[in-house]
Amino acid sequence: MWAAIRARLRRSGGASEAPPTPRPPSSPGAVSDPAFTEGVFGSRLEEAKLDEVLDELEIVLLQSDVAVPVIEKVREDLKKELAGRRLKWGADVEAAVQRALQASVHSILDRPGIDLAATIRAHQPKPYIILFVGVNGTGKTTTIAKLAGWMRDQGIHVVIAAGDTFRAGAIEQLLVHGERLGIRVIRQQEGSDPAAVAYDAVEHARAKKLDVVLVDTAGRQHTNENLIAEAQKIRRVVQPQLTLFVGDALSGNDVTEQARMFKKMLGVDGLILTKLDADAKGGAALSATFVTKKPILFVGTGQGYGDLRPFDPDWLIERLFAEGTAG
Ligand SMILES: Nc1nc2c(ncn2[C@@H]2O[C@H](COP(=O)(O)OP(=O)(O)OP(=O)(O)O)[C@@H](O)[C@H]2O)c(=O)[nH]1
Ligand SMILES: [Mg+2]
Structure with a gap:
């Protein structure tokens, strides 16, 4: 830029x-x-x-x-x-x-962030519940898998709730990740109530004294009232400590409006911006955090499990102002 x-x-x-x-x-x-x-x-x-x-x-x-x-x-x-x-x-x-x-x-x-690992460890009673929301295809499921691996590596005990019961193949996608990572995925049939799946996962975590539940959800547009109501129900039922909006940095200015609307409708606490490996601009990340007044916690920089980094303002600034990039 x-x-x-x-x-x-x-x-x-x-x-x-x-x-x-x-x-x-x-x-x-x-x-x-x-x-x-x-x-x-x-x-x-x-x-x-x-x-x-x-x-x-x-x-x-x-x-x-x-x-x-x-x-x-x-x-x-x-x-x-x-x-x-x-x-x-x-x-x-x-x-x-x-x-x-x-x-x-x-x-x-530079907004005050959340030290996720420390927050999860300190949280009582267990488990700490994180809900992931966003529009279709932004990288929610992949980010959950990356985060689950990251947490596991820090000795945090994780369970994942397969709360996307809507899209064909979504449960299977998470099961594959769970198997690769050695992390339990709680699921029900396709088409079942996502709030019930999330509730099951929380019960499982309580019984097993696990530290954190990561709740995946189906992608949804903020204009789809039924799907927003469904996400609100998940929130009511499991009362997550943290609701994270996952946005695709490649969708440019749209992601800013999505983040604003998801925050309004679902009470977003923090942001994760994905696909920053492909986005030379990064302006979307800047705009989303400005408009929501919520911190960016992580950025996704690829499709592998290791391609997730805790957000560092200087890292993004360096990308934004890098010499030789067209953006
Ligand atoms: N390059 C790149 N690709 C990513 C990143 N994060 C996710 N993806 C890819 O984006 C695609 C969609 O990812 P998913 O995790 O399935 O997205 P989702 O939000 O769960 O999608 P729905 O459940 O359909 O709403 C996949 O091909 C991922 O590999 C990232 O940081 N960089
Ligand atoms: Mg998904």
Whole structure:
């Protein structure tokens, strides 16, 4: 993304064509960015010029699947940080804009997360129940399998509830994962009540003193009232400690709206964004966490069990601003 931004800054002239001014003897007072000075020397970053730069930036952000409310916030941050500031002689304006932009993005991404392993271990009475929701094909089932493996490796005892009784083959898909991972999958017949399956799994975990129940659900659109009501019933019956929205980063701005609606209807506590291996942009992740005000807990980066990473804002920022990526 940064390469595209820089190209646009150059096209607009950015602020880098500001005439050189005498180097100030020293810069009194500390400023947050090394490109700026609070001294009387240096050229001012004109408001009109800054607006031009921000317009260019806006286009790149839109192309990177960053949602409008996020862009507005970024604009506001950058204006506050850059407008009317005096540039030091020879300062690298592009670098200053990039630093301001990264700081703004970082503030959006850096929400207090949840230390899942510690939370599960500390939770009493057992089990800790996690419900996974999202639209069709976003990676819920795969993510559950990855997480189950990750938890097992940390000595956490897991059971999975095959709560997608709707899609043909969904139960079988989980059973295959369970077998490979050596993790028990609780299931009923296809077409049975998912709330009952989840309840069975919780009872099983209680009896066996297991730490955590991961409840898979069928993919559903937030516009499908029956399926949303079904998910609400699962919530009422098992009262999960955590409801996680699983969104596909490749679906761009749609994922932001989905996350917002799922949060409204099902009370989402955190986000998992999948397929970030294929998404050079990552703007969807930024937008979803901004709009829901919920943390991203994990990101999916492939189809293998190991392709799940605890979310790190710096990792995403690095991807967003990587040189040489078209996004
Ligand atoms: N590249 C990539 N593919 C992924 C990732 N996560 C899931 N997938 C793939 O996405 C496809 C759908 O994954 P599922 O886990 O079945 O998705 P789901 O949300 O359970 O789908 P439904 O149950 O039909 O709603 C599969 O082919 C997965 O291998 C990821 O992080 N990266
Ligand atoms: Mg599934």
